[in-house]
Structure formats: structure tokens, C-alpha cells
Amino acid sequence: MRKMRMNQAIAAALADEMRDNPDVVMFGEDIAVAEGPFKTSAGLLNEFGPSRVRDTPISEMGFLGAAVGAASTGLRPVIEIMFIEFIGVALDQLVTEAAKFHYLSRGTVTVLLTVRGSIGAGLGFGCQHSQTLESWMYSTPGVKLAVASGAHNAYGLLRSAIRDDNPVVFLEPRALYAKREPVQRGEEGIVPLGEAATVREGSDVTVVALGAMVPAALQAAEAAPWSAEVIDLQTLVPYDKEALAESVSKTGRLVTVEENPLTGGWGGEITAFVTGDLFSDLKAPPVRITCPDIHVPYGKELEQRYMPGPDYISGQIGALLDTGTRPPHWWESREVMA
Amino acid sequence: MSGANASLERRLHLKSGRVARYEAMFEIRSFEDRVQAMFFEGLVHGTTHTCQGQEAVSVGIAAAARPTDTVTCTYRGHGHALALGMPPLTVLAEIMGRRIGSVGGLGGSMHLCDTSVGLLPTFAIVGAGIPVAAGAALTAQVKGTDGAAIAIFGDGAANIGAFHEGLNLAAIWKLPAVFICENNQYGEYSAIHITTPVENIADRAASYGIPGEVVDGQDVETVEAAVAGALARARAGEGPTLLEMKTYRYAGHSRADTAPYRPEGEFDRWYERDPINTYRRRLIEDGELTEEEAEQIEARVAARIAAAETEASAADRATVEDMFTNIHAR
Ligand SMILES: Cc1ncc(C[n+]2csc(CCOP(=O)(O)OP(=O)(O)O)c2C)c(N)n1
Numbered sequence: 001m002r003k004m005r006m007n008q009a010i011a012a013a014l015a016d017e018m019r020d021n022p023d024v025v026m027f028g029e030d031i032a033v034a035e036g037p038f039k040t041s042a043g044l045l046n047e048f049g050p051s052r053v054r055d056t057p058i059s060e061m062g063f064l065g066a067a068v069g070a071a072s073t074g075l076r077p078v079i080e081i082m083f084i085e086f087i088g089v090a091l092d093q094l095v096t097e098a099a100k101f102h103y104l105s106r107g108t109v110t111v112l113l114t115v116r117g118s119i120g121a122g123l124g125f126g127c128q129h130s131q132t133l134e135s136w137m138y139s140t141p142g143v144k145l146a147v148a149s150g151a152h153n154a155y156g157l158l159r160s161a162i163r164d165d166n167p168v169v170f171l172e173p174r175a176l177y178a179k180r181e182p183v184q185r186g187e188e189g190i191v192p193l194g195e196a197a198t199v200r201e202g203s204d205v206t207v208v209a210l211g212a213m214v215p216a217a218l219q220a221a222e223a224a225p226w227s228a229e230v231i232d233l234q235t236l237v238p239y240d241k242e243a244l245a246e247s248v249s250k251t252g253r254l255v256t257v258e259e260n261p262l263t264g265g266w267g268g269e270i271t272a273f274v275t276g277d278l279f280s281d282l283k284a285p286p287v288r289i290t291c292p293d294i295h296v297p298y299g300k301e302l303e304q305r306y307m308p309g310p311d312y313i314s315g316q317i318g319a320l321l322d323t324g325t326r327p328p329h330w331w332e333s334r335e336v337m338a
Numbered sequence: 339m340s341g342a343n344a345s346l347e348r349r350l351h352l353k354s355g356r357v358a359r360y361e362a363m364f365e366i367r368s369f370e371d372r373v374q375a376m377f378f379e380g381l382v383h384g385t386t387h388t389c390q391g392q393e394a395v396s397v398g399i400a401a402a403a404r405p406t407d408t409v410t411c412t413y414r415g416h417g418h419a420l421a422l423g424m425p426p427l428t429v430l431a432e433i434m435g436r437r438i439g440s441v442g443g444l445g446g447s448m449h450l451c452d453t454s455v456g457l458l459p460t461f462a463i464v465g466a467g468i469p470v471a472a473g474a475a476l477t478a479q480v481k482g483t484d485g486a487a488i489a490i491f492g493d494g495a496a497n498i499g500a501f502h503e504g505l506n507l508a509a510i511w512k513l514p515a516v517f518i519c520e521n522n523q524y525g526e527y528s529a530i531h532i533t534t535p536v537e538n539i540a541d542r543a544a545s546y547g548i549p550g551e552v553v554d555g556q557d558v559e560t561v562e563a564a565v566a567g568a569l570a571r572a573r574a575g576e577g578p579t580l581l582e583m584k585t586y587r588y589a590g591h592s593r594a595d596t597a598p599y600r601p602e603g604e605f606d607r608w609y610e611r612d613p614i615n616t617y618r619r620r621l622i623e624d625g626e627l628t629e630e631e632a633e634q635i636e637a638r639v640a641a642r643i644a645a646a647e648t649e650a651s652a653a654d655r656a657t658v659e660d661m662f663t664n665i666h667a668r
């Protein structure tokens with residue numbers, strides 16, 4: 001297996017799908033000639049030509065809408081939303097149009113659409129370019145949603161997303177684009193949607209993470225005296241209930257690690273599922289590790305404080321195991337809120 | 339100059355004459371050169387969008403507008419902020435994440451704000467400030483003040499829905515707004531002609547039944563006159579105007595961009611009409627400035643920016659407690 005950066009793995013997944021299927025087309029801002037602001041489409045214009053790989057004006061509503069139309073009539077477009085915030089001006093086309101076409105056509109229309117977007121904090125882009133925003137989309141029936149946590153599953157999940165016959169949102173943590181990891185290319189490298197990955201086995205606690213929080217949770221688990229089972233959810237819609245149930249019934253404890261504000265974060269849904277369906281298996285209350293309900297700050301140190309890091313994750317899990325109760329969030333301490 | 343009125347004082351000074359306009363443009367150029375260098379030197383992390391080459395647009399607008407007019411502008415906002423009156427220290431400190439910055443160091447390079455000179459928080463989403471300016475103009479109209487609102491945005495923004503919706507709304511409501519497109523020839527890495535089928539964005543004004551005018555954005559006095567005319571029209575209740583400033587972005591789009599896509603010779607052609615060099619020459623020819631005085635001004639500006647950097651570097655960074663402030667109004 002060759003090591004690749006995550007942005008290279010994404011370009012490879014796009015190239016492999018485009019080679020396999022002439023219906024796959026791509027468009028977005030500066031993705032063709034400039035090969036993407038994050039170099040996620042390197043080489044594609046060159047190989048597939050300007051009919052299939054197109055630059056767009058700054059018109060997210062226009063090109064996402066056009067992608068919905070193309071996706072409903074036989075093409076398989078993959079579009080790039082440079083920073084996920086920019087989908088704000090185009091959200092109607094995804095959640096109100098694309099998501100409902102299959103339903104409103106009695107199943108005769110399928111929307112073969114993939115929407116890629118970069119997400120997350122950590123690079124000093126400020127509060128309008130650093131959110132993850134799964135919460136804008138994950139409660140939309142009809143849309144699937146997957147999040148990469150590294151080069152390996154970025155490759156495999158993206159290929160599945162493109163092949164899927166539903167509108168799929170595929171989110172890419174920007175902070176991971178430059179990270180290198182061995183990537184299995186080809187059919188064996190495909191990661192199915194809807195399946196979580198147990199990235200570390202353990203017995204004391206089930207730690208569920210997504211995106212950039214997966215490497216953070218793994219780092220926390222690896223250094224800890226206790227034994228954590230780390231699950232990379234990979235697909236948020238639909239999420240893998242079986243994998244969660246199996247793990248939590250073994251460990252008896254659930255921790256979610258989320259790069260999003262506490263309120264409305266996906267961990268609330270996971271916690272509700274586990275609490276409702278596996279109540280008697282639980283030895284302790286489920287714990288959510290999230291960002292506070294504030295905007296992503298600008299300065300480097302503040303941004304690191306804002307996001308759950310390995311030390312904080314490890315401290316929270318350690319406290320849960322020690323006390324059997326939910327440890328307070330860091331911002332619940334009096335000094336901070338004073 | 340210090341305290342809450344520093345921005346206002348600087349703005350009044352700008353209005354004092356032609357030499358002040360020269361100084362303001364020179365200040366923006368020096369500031370941006372230094373900011374760009376600081377990012378390259380790793381003194382600031384994150385990204386920044388500088389406006390070298392576009393100084394006449396910023397200064398012309400600020401000279402024509404009143405501090406009581408509302409302004410919306412983009413992430414490429416350092417020049418507008420300085421011209422509108424914000425002191426280099428407050429802008430630089432914001433870029434450096436310091437508490438004395440204009441947003442307390444929590445916003446950064448893309449997010450400047452100073453309501454004492456009418457500047458709403460600058461917008462990092464392309465086009466977003468256009469309808470917002472229409473709304474600020476609505477406030478003036480409904481309240482019956484003689485205020486106006488100015489939206490400053492790029493050529494790339496003329497292709498987003500917010501542009502069309504904002505202009506149409508302002509037109510039908512006859513709002514006292516001026517829409518100023520800074521056509522610096524590129525939206526990110528794409529030349530304007532690739533993304534936009536019309537030669538002049540000003541021509542789009544016709545779709546909304548409002549005047550549209552192409553303006554030489556490299557000449558500060560031409561810019562000022564055009565903006566003053568559009569503002570007078572707005573204040574007279576005749577509705578909005580679209581002005582297209584033809585200008586050029588000397589630097590890349592953002593910190594990481596070295597602009598390899600620029601055709602050979604293009605920069606040089608624009609640099610021949612550099613807004614600062616040409617204005618300096620003109621003022622000297624007109625006998626309003628001597629070479630010696632110009633050098634004194636330039637030295638003063640350099641010292642001001644160096645002092646701002648020293649002070650900002652020594653200032654406290656925004657704190658963890660600060661992050662929790664101003665999420666909701668109390
Ligand atoms: C809705 C939206 N889409 C995309 C972007 C990314 N982006 C930031 S600046 C920019 C180019 C804008 O070009 P232009 O309007 O000409 O302004 P300039 O940067 O040249 O000043 C793009 C595409 C964004 N910030 N918001």
C-alpha cells in the first residue's frame with residue numbers, strides 16, 4: 001500500500017471513479033485549471049478534459065442546483081463546496097430539492113449526486129471558515145452523509161459516495177488534507193457507506209468519533225492506562241447501529257467525541273439511541289466531548305482550546321472511569337464562565 | 339490619536355485634502371506589504387487577503403462617504419478599514435489576535451469592524467454584504483435620515499445570487515445604496531472573463547433599471563467623484579447605483595497564492611498606472627507636494643506602522659474567557 005496525503009487520496013478516488021464511469025463529472029470553484037484550492041483534483045482536468053472537469057463561477061446555488069439536475073437525468077456529478085459554510089447559499093437545492101426527488105417521483109428519479117465539502121477548525125481561518133456543520137444536514141431524510149478521518153477512508157468512502165444512488169454529502173476535515181497514511185486503492189479499498197470502523201479494540205469504554213476527532217481519540221486511547229474501543233463512525237447518515245450496540249454491550253460505557261458545538265451535535269442522537277436501546281448494558285452515564293456553544297475563535301491557542309484535543313479527551317474519559325459520573329465540560333468550571 | 343474617536347479623527351483628516359489622500363493610500367500599501375511579510379515570516383497563522391494595487395478605490399470611497407454611512411465589505415478589507423479611519427494598530431492587532439484588535443482578536447484578518455465609522459463586520463462569504471447594505475439603506479429610508487449604505491464586493495461576487503437579489507430589492511424600493519464592485523480582474527485563481535460573460539459588470543445595472551458606471555479605479559479622484567455622485571443620488575431619494583471600479587490585485591488571492599496563472603506582462607502593465615505613484619507625481623506637478631514632503635510623509639507612515647507592529651506584538655492575546663463573550667446580546 002502506498003502512503004498518500006488525504007488530498008491525494010481524494011484525487012485518486014475521483015480519478016478511479018471517473019475512469020470506471022464516464023457519467024462521473026466534476027465541478028466547483030477553481031477545481032479544474034487550478035486543481036482545487038486544496039489540490040484535491042490534481043491531474044483530473046488533464047486526464048478527463050474540460051467537458052467532465054469544470055470550473056464554475058462563484059455561484060454555489062447555481063452549480064449545486066445544476067448538479068441536482070444533471071444527477072437526476074443521468075450524469076453522476078461530484079461537486080466541491082470549498083468550505084462547507086458556502087453551502088449556506090445553496091442549501092435549498094440539497095435539503096429541499098435533491099433530498100425529496102426520489103420520494104416525489106414515486107422512486108422514478110434518483111439523484112446520483114455527491115457533494116464534497118471541506119470542514120473544521122485548526123488552521124486559523126476564523127469563525128466563518130472553520131465549522132463542521134454536519135448538523136445543518138444530518139436530519140434531512142433522503143441525504144446520506146459521510147465524513148473522512150484520514151487518507152484511507154477518504155479514498156474508500158468517496159468512491160462509495162459517488163457510486164451511491166442517493167445524494168451523498170462527503171465531508172473532508174481540512175486539517176487532515178496534508179496527513180499521510182497508507183491507502184488501499186482499487187475495489188479492495190472501497191469503504192461501504194453505513195458501516196463504522198472499529199479502529200481500536202478495547203474493553204472499558206466505547207469511544208465514538210467522526211472526522212478529525214478520530215485521530216484525536218485514538219491518540220488519547222493509545223496513551224491511556226484504560227482500554228478504549230475506538231469506533232470511527234465514518235457514515236453519519238445512516239449510522240451503524242449494530243457496531244455501536246455490539247461495542248457498548250461489551251464495554252458498558254459510551255463516549256462521543258465531536259468537533260461541533262454541544263447543542264444539536266450528532267453525539268446527542270447517538271447517546272439517545274444507546275441510552276434508549278441499551279440502557280441496561282450501561283454501567284455509567286454516556287458522556288459527550290464537544291466544543292462549547294460558541295463561535296470558532298481565531299488565534300491558534302484559542303482554536304486548540306476550542307476543539308477537543310487528545311489530552312482533554314483522555315482526561316474526560318479517565319474521570320468518567322474513576323467516578324462513574326459525567327465529568328463537567330471544561331467550560332463549566334467557574335473561572336471560565338465568570 | 340487615541341481613544342474611541344481615533345477612527346473618526348483619521349477619517350476627518352482624510353477629508354482635509356489631496357495630500358491626506360496620498361498619505362492614506364501610501365499607508366494602505368505599506369500596511370499590506372508588512373502584513374503579507376508577517377504571514378510569510380510565520381508571525382501570524384491562518385490566511386490573509388491583501389489589497390495592494392487597489393488603494394485608490396478604498397481611499398476614494400472613504401473620502402466621498404460620511405462616517406455615518408454604513409459600509410459592508412469583504413475579507414479583502416484591510417485597506418477599506420484603514421481608509422474609513424481605523425488606525426493601523428487596531429487592524430494589525432486584530433490580524434494578530436490581540437485583545438486591542440477591532441474585534442478583540444477573535445475575528446482575525448477577514449473580520450474587521452468599526453461602527454464608529456460605519457463599518458459593519460466584514461464578510462468572509464462572497465456576496466453576503468450586498469443585501470445587508472440594502473438593508474442598512476432601508477434603515478435610513480424608513481427612519482428618514484439622510485444616511486446611505488455602501489456595499490463593496492469583488493468581481494467574482496457579481497455571479498452569486500445575493501448580488502442579483504440585493505440589487506433588485508434596492509432598485510424596487512429605491513434604497514439609498516451604492517453598490518461598488520472592485521473589479522480586480524480575478525476571483526481567486528480565475529480571470530474574470532472565464533467566469534463572467536459580460537465585459538463590464540456595470541452593464542448588469544440595466545437589468546435592475548438603475549444607473550451603472552465603469553470607473554477608473556486607479557485614480558483616487560475619479561473614484562471619489564463617482565462615489566460622491568452616486569451618494570448624492572441616493573440621498574436625494576433617487577435610488578441605488580452600481581459602480582464598477584476597474585482595478586488590479588497585485589498580490590495573489592490569499593497568503594498561499596503566488597498567482598502563477600497571471601499572464602506575462604499583465605502586472606507590469608497595471609503597475610505603470612500604479613495609483614500611488616501616479617498620484618504622487620501629479621501632486622508634485624501640481625505644486626501641492628514637494629519630493630521632500632512626500633518623503634517625510636512616507637517616513638511618518640513607515641514609523642506609524644512599525645510602531646503599530648511593536649505595540650500589537652507586545653499586546654495581550656485574546657483569552658479563553660473572551661471566546662465566551664458576545665454570543666448573544668444581553
Ligand atoms: C459563497 C462563497 N463561495 C466561495 C468563497 C471562497 N472565496 C473566497 S474569496 C473568493 C474569490 C472572490 O473573488 P472576488 O469577488 O472577485 O473578490 P476578490 O477576492 O478578488 O477581492 C472565493 C471564491 C466564499 N468565501 N464564499
Ligand SMILES: [Mg+2]
Pocket residue numbers: 492493494520521522523524525526
Ligand atoms: Mg476579484
